[in-house]
Amino acid sequence: MTVxxxxxLGFGTVGQGVYNIAQQRREQLKQKLGGAELxxxxxxxxxxxxxxxxxxxxxxxxAKLLTDNIEDVFxxxxxxxxxxxxxxxxxxxxxxxxxxxHGCSVITANKxxxxxxxxxxxxxxxxxTPTSSSCPATRLYVGFExxxxxxxxxxxxxxxxxxxxxxxxxxxxxxxxxNYILTEMREHPEKTFEEVLRKAQELGYAEADPTNDVSGxxxxxxxxxxxAIAFGHQPDRSTIPVTGIDTLTLEMLxxxxxxxxxxxxxxxxxxxxxxxxxxxxxxxxVEGEGAGLCTRPLPxxxxxxxxxxxxxxxxxxxxxxxxxxxxxxxxxYLGVVTISGPGAGMYCTASALMEDYAVWMEAFRRP
Amino acid sequence: MTVxxxxxLGFGTVGQGVYNIAQQRREQLKQKLGGAELxxxxxxxxxxxxxxxxxxxxxxxxAKLLTDNIEDVFxxxxxxxxxxxxxxxxxxxxxxxxxxxHGCSVITANKxxxxxxxxxxxxxxxxxTPTSSSCPATRLYVGFExxxxxxxxxxxxxxxxxxxxxxxxxxxxxxxxxNYILTEMREHPEKTFEEVLRKAQELGYAEADPTNDVSGxxxxxxxxxxxAIAFGHQPDRSTIPVTGIDTLTLEMLxxxxxxxxxxxxxxxxxxxxxxxxxxxxxxxxVEGEGAGLCTRPLPxxxxxxxxxxxxxxxxxxxxxxxxxxxxxxxxxYLGVVTISGPGAGMYCTASALMEDYAVWMEAFRRP
Numbered sequence: 001m002t003v004x005x006x007x008x009l010g011f012g013t014v015g016q017g018v019y020n021i022a023q024q025r026r027e028q029l030k031q032k033l034g035g036a037e038l039x040x041x042x043x044x045x046x047x048x049x050x051x052x053x054x055x056x057x058x059x060x061x062x063a064k065l066l067t068d069n070i071e072d073v074f075x076x077x078x079x080x081x082x083x084x085x086x087x088x089x090x091x092x093x094x095x096x097x098x099x100x101x102h103g104c105s106v107i108t109a110n111k112x113x114x115x116x117x118x119x120x121x122x123x124x125x126x127x128x129t130p131t132s133s134s135c136p137a138t139r140l141y142v143g144f145e146x147x148x149x150x151x152x153x154x155x156x157x158x159x160x161x162x163x164x165x166x167x168x169x170x171x172x173x174x175x176x177x178x179n180y181i182l183t184e185m186r187e188h189p190e191k192t193f194e195e196v197l198r199k200a201q202e203l204g205y206a207e208a209d210p211t212n213d214v215s216g217x218x219x220x221x222x223x224x225x226x227x228a229i230a231f232g233h234q235p236d237r238s239t240i241p242v243t244g245i246d247t248l249t250l251e252m253l254x255x256x257x258x259x260x261x262x263x264x265x266x267x268x269x270x271x272x273x274x275x276x277x278x279x280x281x282x283x284x285x286v287e288g289e290g291a292g293l294c295t296r297p298l299p300x301x302x303x304x305x306x307x308x309x310x311x312x313x314x315x316x317x318x319x320x321x322x323x324x325x326x327x328x329x330x331x332x333y334l335g336v337v338t339i340s341g342p343g344a345g346m347y348c349t350a351s352a353l354m355e356d357y358a359v360w361m362e363a364f365r366r367p
Numbered sequence: 368m369t370v371x372x373x374x375x376l377g378f379g380t381v382g383q384g385v386y387n388i389a390q391q392r393r394e395q396l397k398q399k400l401g402g403a404e405l406x407x408x409x410x411x412x413x414x415x416x417x418x419x420x421x422x423x424x425x426x427x428x429x430a431k432l433l434t435d436n437i438e439d440v441f442x443x444x445x446x447x448x449x450x451x452x453x454x455x456x457x458x459x460x461x462x463x464x465x466x467x468x469h470g471c472s473v474i475t476a477n478k479x480x481x482x483x484x485x486x487x488x489x490x491x492x493x494x495x496t497p498t499s500s501s502c503p504a505t506r507l508y509v510g511f512e513x514x515x516x517x518x519x520x521x522x523x524x525x526x527x528x529x530x531x532x533x534x535x536x537x538x539x540x541x542x543x544x545x546n547y548i549l550t551e552m553r554e555h556p557e558k559t560f561e562e563v564l565r566k567a568q569e570l571g572y573a574e575a576d577p578t579n580d581v582s583g584x585x586x587x588x589x590x591x592x593x594x595a596i597a598f599g600h601q602p603d604r605s606t607i608p609v610t611g612i613d614t615l616t617l618e619m620l621x622x623x624x625x626x627x628x629x630x631x632x633x634x635x636x637x638x639x640x641x642x643x644x645x646x647x648x649x650x651x652x653v654e655g656e657g658a659g660l661c662t663r664p665l666p667x668x669x670x671x672x673x674x675x676x677x678x679x680x681x682x683x684x685x686x687x688x689x690x691x692x693x694x695x696x697x698x699x700y701l702g703v704v705t706i707s708g709p710g711a712g713m714y715c716t717a718s719a720l721m722e723d724y725a726v727w728m729e730a731f732r733r734p
Contacts, residue, residue: 021700025531032530138505138733151701153524160523163399163725164392164718316707317613319686333388333718334518337708340683341701351700358530363730366505 002036002136003015004361005044007073010045010084011066014109014146015043016056017350018082025354033361036136040105042067044094044315070094074102079135080360083108084146085337092117098126099140103131107143107356109349114147115224119234122267143356148222149174149325150348152341156359158229158329167230169270172327173220176344177206177213178265182308183321187252192250193211205323205344214263216244216306223267223306226327231271235304243307261310264317269304294331369402369503371728374409374445376461378433381451381476381513382410383423384482384717392721400728403503409434409443411461437461441469446502447727449720450475451513459484466491466507472496473724476716477512482591485511486601504731510723515589516692517715519708525596525696532698536598536637540687541589541693543633543711544573544580545612549675550688552620553629559617569608572690572711583611583632583673590634590673593694598638602671610674626676631684636671 006022008015022029022038030037045053048068052148065074073081074097081098081107082163085091098104099121106121108114114121125140145155149172162166173179177200181268184196188309197214200206212218228234255262311318316338320326325343330336342348373389389396389405397404415435437457440448441464445530448465448567451475452458458480465471473488482540492507502690512522516539528534536580540546551563564581567573579585587609592715597599612632623630678685682704687693692710697703709715715734 021531033703103404153527156527157520157524157706158725160520160722163396163729164388164721333714333717337519337706339524339704339706341704342555345702347700348702354531355527359527362530 002034002134004036004038004080004136005041005076006038006080006082006357007076007078008040008082008084008093009073010086011043011045012084013346014349014353015082017346018084018353019043019059020056021347021350021354029358034136034365036361036365038357040065040080043071044068044070064172065122070097074098074286075130078104079130079132079137080105080107080357082357083110083113084353085110086112088113088116092121095121096124099128103128103135103140105137105141105143105360107132107141107146107353107360109353111147111218111221111225115146115185115221118142118144118225119229125236132303136366137360138366139364141356141360141364143353143360144225145356146349146352147225149327149341149343150345151352151355152325152327152339152343152348153355154226154327154339155229157171157337157339158226161329161331161334161337162229165333167331169268169273169330170223170226170230170327171266171268171317172223172226172325173264173317174212174267174325174327174343175216175219175265176323176325176342177210178216178219179320179325180205180233180323182216182245182248182263182265184248185256186294188256189250189257193246214244216242219265219267220306223269223304225269227302227304230269230329231302234271235302240304241307242305245308248308256310261312262318263308264311264320265307266309266311266317267306269302272301272303284349292357368404369501369523371403371405371447372443372445373405373439373447373449374411375407375449375726376411376440376458377451378404378410378412378455379451381716381720382449384713385449385451385720386410386426387423388714388717388721396721400725401503402734403728405724405731407479408433408445409440411435411437411440417653418629424563437464441465442670444499445469445471446499446504447472447474447724449724450477450480451720452477453479455480455483459488460662462488465489466495470495470502470506470507471594472497472504472510472727474508474510474727476514478514478585478592478609481511481514483586485592485595493704503733504727505524505733506731508723508727508731510720510727511592512723514592515721515730516694516708516710517619517712518719518722519692519694519706519710520719520722521593521694521706521716522596524704524706525593528696528698528701528704529596532700534696534698536635536685537590537593537694538596538633538635539590539593539692540631540684541634541692541694541710542580542583542586542632543576543690543692543709544577545583545586546692547572547690548581549612549615549630549632553624556617556621560613567574580610581613583609586632586634587673590636590671593634594636594669597636597696598669601667602636607671608674609672612675623677627645627659628679630675630683631675631678632672632674632676633659633684634673636669639668639670
């Protein structure tokens with residue numbers, strides 16, 4: 001029997017979701033992935049002696065899974081590391097070591113870390129191989145579907161598209177809290193921002209400290225992750241304007257309502273060429289040698305922003321209400337493709353991590 | 368230099384699109400796929416001496432690519448076959464031979480063939496390996512993204528989800544012609560079905576013989592392909608009711624308009640269990656051993672249909688106008704994810720075939 005030994009870094013909502021799914025879908029995964037069985041052998045928490053720790057139902061640490069020492073994780077001989085921590089460090093250092101020192105694949109939900117270090121981790125993984133000879137995979141993998149829009153599969157869709165398509169524009173609603181607040185304020189014009197925020201907190205949609213969400217910083221990180229895939233490089237952060245929904249006034253919202261328009265908090269990245277700026281956006285751009293179809297592309301310019309925008313009913317994001325996340329991608333061959341779904345939640349996010357694991361095992365498994 | 372030798376079966380709109388993209392994106396594909404260069408070495412047409420053949424701009428058959436003899440294709444030592452023909456045969460026989468006799472990967476846009484023989488081709492490919500020692504892939508691949516909704520990536524999304532999620536329901540608009548006609552008739556109540564159909568034909572959205580589209584048969588084939596992925600088996604065709612938009616009367620459309628509802632031609636497949644039928648659909652269903660969370664699943668029942676349906680604004684398919692294709696998938700961990708985009712067109716469909724090629728090369732390339 002093939003066993004894949006895994007570690008979990010972080011055991012909050014998302015980490016516990018991963019743990020639960022690994023238990024619930026043990027047989028399904030094994031059957032779909034050539035008999036390989038996923039076994040979580042270590043779980044890193046910040047403080048082992050934390051009081052009032054909330055644990056999954058039925059979880060008793062009989063097998064001594066929990067540790068607050070990363071060396072215990074690396075000593076456990078793991079082949080894949082699931083990371084659901086917060087912030088750039090120590091998450092990046094742990095994942096870098098997992099790849100370089102231990103030949104592990106890594107799967108992360110940490111957008112702040114990945115927005116900064118994603119390309120570094122991908123390069124490291126491409127130059128290393130699984131060190132464990134019992135690992136049934138031939139290559140290391142860096143999974144990060146869960147960093148943007150939870151389980152809504154925007155990352156793999158973008159990655160697949162980019163083999164063949166040229167992305168011209170990305171627009172997305174990627175912060176469920178902001179979209180929930182904007183939706184509620186539109187539907188209940190009598191409520192204040194504070195009232196709506198409080199309700200969002202009660203429903204578990206907003207954090208106790210909502211600054212990251214309402215200021216646009218959370219959405220900004222997700223934009224950076226998408227831009228790196230779609231356009232192949234990380235833009236200079238300081239050149240991107242970031243405005244949150246906290247800049248909107250009641251008057252602005254009322255005015256939008258009166259005009260039949262809707263405010264959405266939109267992240268966007270658009271590649272423009274001089275020639276294209278006057279061309280309708282759904283025409284395929286063709287170039288290069290071959291069927292005698294075209295000329296070389298003109299110099300390109302990438303413009304990014306994170307800001308509340310007033311949209312009309314012709315826009316695909318106009319209809320995305322509540323905590324929905326949605327991303328529209330416009331490419332030269334395809335036109336506009338839109339993906340939407342629930343952008344947050346324990347199982348939405350955790351299942352994205354587990355799907356990354358399955359895709360890795362499916363694609364890179366030894367024949 | 369690694370060269371991947373490819374054949375094209377069928378050289379109509381989609382086949383020519385594949386040919387054009389292979390030329391236009393030669394360098395991009397090579398760079399993204401570890402230096403492997405895609406070379407189309409044979410193109411099968413029905414009749415080599417057909418008069419007035421329409422060919423891609425700049426295409427002169429100097430290299431004698433065109434043939435009407437399948438043996439010429441197999442003698443050319445190809446590693447991957449792109450199939451863009453019509454109907455079950457001879458497409459199936461050619462692809463079966465390509466896999467079994469010649470160790471080729473196959474990538475198809477042929478929904479009628481795939482709805483019948485998809486699982487057979489997948490089983491054959493799983494039990495064979497690339498015979499050409501120069502092939503940089505370790506495994507054979509069956510790509511069929513283009514069979515449903517052209518380049519809108521519903522197939523790979525479903526495949527990825529199904530590793531971890533349990534699909535509970537699929538609903539989709541997968542025939543652009545029908546959706547265009549329904550949209551036009553709603554927006555222009557003064558026009559008759561015949562007038563709208565004629566306009567669709569003029570715009571290239573409908574075939575000269577639109578029977579397959581307006582009767583629901585085209586959508587039915589696409590439903591069968593999706594059901595096989597989502598629920599792991601092919602349902603008995605005779606048990607699925609198929610109704611086209613040709614059953615709608617002007618009065619029915621006017622009545623819908625008056626009520627603020629919209630007719631959409633919807634394919635659907637839903638898995639019900641007794642216990643779930645009374646449960647809200649977004650609750651995660653959990654079962655099996657592990658975190659002490661649950662009980663065994665109850666006996667399940669799959670219900671499929673293809674029919675015009677009256678939808679209100681709360682439904683994700685309500686907003687999908689014109690030639691858009693859209694599919695909503697509801698799973699236990701995720702809730703409802705919806706993907707939409709242009710569901711037809713030369714480059715939309717052809718780029719889906721080419722993305723399959725890239726995914727194959729990326730995933731199964733020798734390390």
